[in-house]
Amino acid sequence: xNIPFWDHWLKRQGGRPAPGLAAVLGxxxxxxxxxLAECELLRVRADQLGLRLGDTPESLTALDQLxxxxxxxxxxxxxxxxxxxxxxxTVLVRTVPGASWxxxxxxxxxxxLASGREIDVVEAGLDWAISGSPELxxxxxxxxxx
Numbered sequence: 001x002n003i004p005f006w007d008h009w010l011k012r013q014g015g016r017p018a019p020g021l022a023a024v025l026g027x028x029x030x031x032x033x034x035x036l037a038e039c040e041l042l043r044v045r046a047d048q049l050g051l052r053l054g055d056t057p058e059s060l061t062a063l064d065q066l067x068x069x070x071x072x073x074x075x076x077x078x079x080x081x082x083x084x085x086x087x088x089x090t091v092l093v094r095t096v097p098g099a100s101w102x103x104x105x106x107x108x109x110x111x112x113l114a115s116g117r118e119i120d121v122v123e124a125g126l127d128w129a130i131s132g133s134p135e136l137x138x139x140x141x142x143x144x145x146x
Contacts, residue, residue: 025056032101033070034111037090042083045070053087055094057144060136063087070129077129088136092121115146 032105037055042063045052050068053059063084072081089111092099109120124139 002123029101032089036086037094037102039083039087039090041076041079042087045080052112055087055091057091057095057137057140060088060091060140064128064132064135068129068132078126079119081126082131083125084128084136085120085122088125088139089119089121091140092119093142099143111143113143113146116146117143119143 027135039053040078043053046063046066049069051062051066053063070076086109087125089101089109092111092113096113100112102110102112102118104110104118108120110126111121119139121139122138124134127134128136
């Protein structure tokens with residue numbers, strides 16, 4: 001399977017077999033944050049619509065305003081949603097004090113807030129890509145309040 005951000009990360013690791021995601025989180029959380037921040041498809045689609053994503057809360061508001069053209073392509077829709085969730089997580093981890101990436105036992109990526117609350121950002125991104133709700137900026141605002 002071709003997963004662009006994983007391929008980029010493997011190249012930076014010298015092509016060695018990939019350790020499990022939990023192992024990467026434990027040994028190189030900054031590297032994992034960089035890996036998850038790539039969100040290549042979302043960044044390309046946003047750029048095509050004139051929006052450069054800067055890993056800021058304001059960029060989430062701007063994403064919420066884009067016309068959802070990805071909904072016209074049922075194969076692309078889940079990938080954009082996944083990237084939107086990872087991008088939301090990236091903004092949270094980079095801007096909300098105490099926020100960090102975590103992994104549930106089943107392998108689902110979440111963002112842990114300083115309060116202990118865990119946010120399934122990929123699910124939020126998929127919901128946003130499919131229906132536009134909840135807005136990414138709204139999820140961010142709720143998390144940033146804690």
